[in-house]
Amino acid sequence: MSTITRHELSRVGLRLLAEHGLADVSMRRVAKEFDVAVSALYWHVKDKQSLLGAMVDELLANVDFAPPTGDWRTDLATRAELIYDTILHTRDAAELTASVLALGTGGTKLREALDEVSPDAVTTDAIMSLLIGHATLHQQRIQAQALGIDVAPTTTSTFRQTLELVI
């Protein structure tokens, strides 16, 4: 199909994620998409985790943040919501981002975008935790419902509502 590059690899990974979910983003599945042997991927990426990292970077690459207005509360809320919506928009992206962020294999842009308008590190940390936590709890619940599993309600508030408690 197309030539294998880190960028093309993460694009294909994101497509598989959106269409089939995180479980189907396997090295073998990605390789099949390029019509190459699995082992060929290991020339372009160190391991699966670094592919996942590249995917998160790619996901956030298309988000552009408005320049700071001066009111940090508004700025922080706007940016956090923009990131939240981007993550929630793609299936399993919450789980993916959580894993990548935690292992530090990508997603640095996320923290930078928040840090730029945040008054201090603790607030940034709180927003990040809230973002990842809420997205994880919310998104997977959506899926479970889609699969017909009835779920004990965990999070029912919107991200915005919880956000306002911090900001």
Place this chain on the structure above:
Amino acid sequence: MSTITRHELSRVGLRLLAEHGLADVSMRRVAKEFDVAVSALYWHVKDKQSLLGAMVDELLANVDFAPPTGDWRTDLATRAELIYDTILHTRDAAELTASVLALGTGGTKLREALDEVSPDAVTTDAIMSLLIGHATLHQQRIQAQALGIDVAPTTTSTFRQTLELVI
């Protein structure tokens, strides 16, 4: 070894988690611990996810919360920190709890304990998200460091610090 019960199953699962991490909590590995065939487990639990659910329930079963004092801020902070510390105490328990809570296969006690002392649902949700988010980001970073991987710092604040922004 011992007879296979749901309870004994989750105890063994938690032991494997603590000693070898979530990746090593496989149905095959658990079966080996009981010296039975993998398929034997499926008579006792529906699937792996329900085993993980039982593990989280078992993890929180030993936590006992002090009765409400009347001051919800103190109560909520104390309980949240107690849960946080319990989760952080066992390797990979953050990731486990996040997954279980999200899929609703266990961990109902967690939300109940917070709800009992929380002024409203939004606050409970915020605390839960903060708890899961912070624990996930923090714990996996610890591990990555242990593996010698150098990680871009994500969360540096303590849970307590971020908690105080909400309460």
Place this chain on the structure above:
DNA sequence: ACCTGAACACCGTTCAAGT
């Protein structure tokens, strides 16, 4: 009621060998 054995359809990663 409880367990075995075998099968099915997968995984991530490595590595000698090829072009």
Place this chain on the structure above:
DNA sequence: ACCTGAACACCGTTCAAGT
């Protein structure tokens, strides 16, 4: 420089068959 083929050491789940 880039890729193949084969192997290694695993997965979760199902199901007929046994006791």
